[in-house]
Amino acid sequence: MPTSTPLTSEMEPGCRVERFLQKLGKKAEDACLDLSNCGLTTADVRETVTLLPFLPDLETLDLSWNDFVGGTLHSIMEQMHLVSKLKSLRLGSCRLTTEDVRALGAALKALPDLEELTLSWNSKVGGNLPLVLHKFPAGSKIRTLELVDCALTSEDGAFVGQLLPLLPSLEVLDLSMNRNIGGSLNNIAQGLKSASNLKVLKLQSCGLSQKSVKLLDAAFRYLSELRKLDLSCNKGLGGGFEDSPAQVATLERLEVLDLHQCSLTAGDVVSLTQVIPLLSSLHELDLSANKEMGSSSENLLSRLRFLPALKSLLISRCALQREAFTAFAEASIHLPALEVLNLSWNKCVGGNLKLLLETLKLSTCLQVLRLSSCSLVTEDVALLASVIHTGHLTRLRKLDLSYNDSICDAGWAIFCQNVWLLKELTELDISLRPSTFRDCGRWFRHLLCAVTRLPEITEIGMKRWILPPSLEEELKCLYQDRSSSIHFDHGGCQ
Numbered sequence: 499m500p501t502s503t504p505l506t507s508e509m510e511p512g513c514r515v516e517r518f519l520q521k522l523g524k525k526a527e528d529a530c531l532d533l534s535n536c537g538l539t540t541a542d543v544r545e546t547v548t549l550l551p552f553l554p555d556l557e558t559l560d561l562s563w564n565d566f567v568g569g570t571l572h573s574i575m576e577q578m579h580l581v582s583k584l585k586s587l588r589l590g591s592c593r594l595t596t597e598d599v600r601a602l603g604a605a606l607k608a609l610p611d612l613e614e615l616t617l618s619w620n621s622k623v624g625g626n627l628p629l630v631l632h633k634f635p636a637g638s639k640i641r642t643l644e645l646v647d648c649a650l651t652s653e654d655g656a657f658v659g660q661l662l663p664l665l666p667s668l669e670v671l672d673l674s675m676n677r678n679i680g681g682s683l684n685n686i687a688q689g690l691k692s693a694s695n696l697k698v699l700k701l702q703s704c705g706l707s708q709k710s711v712k713l714l715d716a717a718f719r720y721l722s723e724l725r726k727l728d729l730s731c732n733k734g735l736g737g738g739f740e741d742s743p744a745q746v747a748t749l750e751r752l753e754v755l756d757l758h759q760c761s762l763t764a765g766d767v768v769s770l771t772q773v774i775p776l777l778s779s780l781h782e783l784d785l786s787a788n789k790e791m792g793s794s795s796e797n798l799l800s801r802l803r804f805l806p807a808l809k810s811l812l813i814s815r816c817a818l819q820r821e822a823f824t825a826f827a828e829a830s831i832h833l834p835a836l837e838v839l840n841l842s843w844n845k846c847v848g849g850n851l852k853l854l855l856e857t858l859k860l861s862t863c864l865q866v867l868r869l870s871s872c873s874l875v876t877e878d879v880a881l882l883a884s885v886i887h888t889g890h891l892t893r894l895r896k897l898d899l900s901y902n903d904s905i906c907d908a909g910w911a912i913f914c915q916n917v918w919l920l921k922e923l924t925e926l927d928i929s930l931r932p933s934t935f936r937d938c939g940r941w942f943r944h945l946l947c948a949v950t951r952l953p954e955i956t957e958i959g960m961k962r963w964i965l966p967p968s969l970e971e972e973l974k975c976l977y978q979d980r981s982s983s984i985h986f987d988h989g990g991c992q
Contacts, residue, residue, distance in 0.1 A: 515549050529555055534588065535563035543570045547577055556581040560588040562616065568593030572601035579608040587612060590644070591619035599626045607633040614642040618672070624649030628657050636664045643668065646700075647675035652682045659685030663692035672700040674728070680705030683713050690717040697723050702756070703731040711738030718745040726754040730784065736761030739769040747773045758786040758812065764794035775801040782810040786840065792817030800825040803832035810838035814868065818844040827853035836861055840868040842898065848873025851881050858885045865893050870927070871901035876909030878902075883916040894920050900929040900959060907939035914944035918951040927959030929987070935962045942969050946976055949984065960988035 516526045522536040531553065533546065543566060550556075559581070561567050561574075571594060578584070587609070589602070599622055606612065617623050623630065627650060634640065643665070650658075650673065659682065662668065671693070673679060679686070683706065690696065699721070706729065718724070727749070729735060740763065746752075755777065762770070767790070774783070783805075785791060791798075791813075799822055802808065811833070818826075823846045830836070841847050847869060858864075872878075879899065885891060897920070899905075899913075910928070917926065930936060942965070949955055965973065965988055973986060 515552065518545060518549060530558040530560075531556055532558070532560045533564065534560045538564040538566050540566050540570055543567060543573065547573050550574070550577045550580050553581055555583055557583060558586040558588075559584060560586070561592060562588045562590035563592075565591075565593045568598060569595050571595075571598035575601040575605035578605040582608055583611055584609050585611055586614040588614070588616040589620065590616050590646075594620040594622050596622050596626055596629075599623055600629050603630045603633055606630070607635075610635075611639060613639050613667075615640060616642070616644040617648060618644050618646035619648070621647075621649040624654060624676070625651050627654040631657070631661055634661065634664055638665050639667050640665050641667050642670040644670070644672040645676065646672055650676035650679050652678050655679030655682030656685040658682075659687070659689035662686070662689030665693070667695060668693050669695055669723075670698040671696060672698070673704060674700045674702035675704070677703060677705040680707060680710060680732075680734070683710045687713040687717045690714075691720040694720055695723055696721050698726040699724060700726070700728040701732070702728050705734065706732035706738075707734040708736070708738035711735060711742050715742050715745045719748050721749065723751060724749050725751055726756075727752060728754070728756040729760065730756045730758045731760070733759065733761040736790075737763045737766060740765035742769060747776045749777065751779050752777050753779055754782040755780060756782075756784040758784045758788070760788060761790070762788040763790050767791055767794040767798055771798040771801060774798065775804040778805065779807060780805050781807055782838075783808060784810075784812040785816065786812045787815040789815065789817040792819050792822065796822045796825045799823075800829050802826070803829040806832060807835055808833050809835050809863075811836065812838070812840040814840045814842040814844065814870075816844060818846050820846045820850065823847060823850060824853055827857065830854065830857040831860060833857075834860065835863055837863050838866040839864065840866075841872060842868045842870035843872070845871075845873040848878065848902070848904070849875050851878040855881065855885070858882070859888075859890050861891065863893060864891060865922075866896040867891075867894060868896075868898040869902070870898045871931075873904065874899065874902035875904050876906045879905050879909040879913045883913045886916045886919050889919070891920060893922055895922050895954070896925040897923065898925075898927045898959075900927040900961075901931045903930055903934050903936075907941055910939065911941035911944055914941045914948055917945070918948035921952065922954055923952055924954045925957040925959075926955070927957075928963075929959045929961035930963060932962070935964055937964050937966065938969055943972070946972055949976065950979075956984055958984070958986050960986060963988050 519526050522533065522542070524532055524536060538561070567589070571592070617630065623645065658673065755774070774780070795816065795818065802811070823844065851874065917923070949958070
């Protein structure tokens with residue numbers, strides 16, 4: 499006879515667990531109690547406490563996104579010794595109180611096998627982090643530590659730096675959206691030198707400065723396993739890469755680099771031009787919302803040809819000039835693995851989409867193409883329609899052509915006559931700018947006809963396109979006839 503009771507057991511305790519989960523709209527899973535985002539009440543929390551003695555083999559407990567956990571967590575934490583095999587504890591967005599934080603800290607010593615701890619979106623963790631993590635012993639098995647938007651203080655950041663050498667197994671560290679830890683980055687960077695197994699480092703919107711780049715750069719040589727680096731939304735970083743020794747180039751296994759909205763300067767771009775092409779394992783690169791790139795990125799974009807494994811490239815809102823766009827277009831032919839391309843809000847694309855013709859023909863993997871607010875003209879969408887008509891872009895799932903108000907009805911007509919060939923398309927956006935309203939032309943009937951031949955389509959953005967009553971009726975008929983759900987987001991009846 500087994501000594502423990504699996505969650506799906508027909509024995510009475512197992513049935514209690516299963517009934518409890520069914521009441522909350524959840525399914526029973528062996529070794530996992532997932533109660534995330536199910537509107538737990540205080541009574542539900544009490545019932546959860548009574549179930550823990552029957553779950554000695556529990557490995558995952560997820561209470562995230564339940565506001566009423568806050569203020570009651572201590573009752574669960576007092577029972578943690580009953581689930582000492584727990585490996586994953588997720589408490590994101592639970593409105594934890596200071597008392598909850600203190601109770602959690604006391605309970606962690608009863609969880610020697612814990613590998614994942616998520617406390618994100620709990621502001622009371624800020625200023626109290628040592629109360630939570632001071633029980634971590636040297637040699638802890640923690641692999642994932644997520645503290646997103648916890649209102650961490652500079653002192654908390656310094657504590658993280660002291661803690662990192664005690665976490666030799668750490669693979670994921672997410673400190674994003676804690677704007678006050680930039681001042682303690684020196685401590686964090688020192689600690690990172692001991693995190694040789696780290697694979698994911700996220701410091702989005704952490705108040706980083708130019709100096710931060712140099713501090714992190716010194717730590718990168720110790721992070722040979724790093725796969726993902728997110729420094730995005732740190733506007734103070736601008737200029738920090740200019741004189742950096744660029745140890746980021748030593749991150750040979752780096753697959754994801756996110757530097758969007760970092761106020762990169764022309765000097766930063768020159769420095770990154772020497773570094774990024776050396777990251778041969780790079781799969782995803784996000785340089786969006788760095789407007790200084792527009793006049794200085796020609797060489798960088800040209801050298802993307804040396805990243806044949808690149809799957810996602812986001813360079814929206816970079817104020818690209820024609821020379822830079824031309825350089826990218828020539829390089830993009832050498833990116834056969836590209837699945838996601840975002841060029842939105844770069845006006846130079848308009849009238850010049852023909853430069854991407856060969857890329858669009860060769861892109862057998864492309865699934866997401868975003869060209870919002872690119873000043874596209876009728877000739878651009880006609881070119882796109884031609885590429886589709888000749889059997890290309892067959893893997894495309896999301897296509898964003900919104901905010902391109904200069905395209906005339908004839909352009910939309912030829913596009914809508916061919917879009918039905920994109921059999922895997924799930925989302926299409928052709929919305930107009932917020933300041934623009936236009937009547938739908940005859941092309942809308944071509945679009946309705948195309949929709950009936952697109953088996954995967956679920957969302958069509960048509961904001962501020964005005965449908966006359968006759969077309970509104972045809973749209974209603976489509977809703978009634980089509981068995982699968984599809985949402986037209988349009989401007990309403992005239």
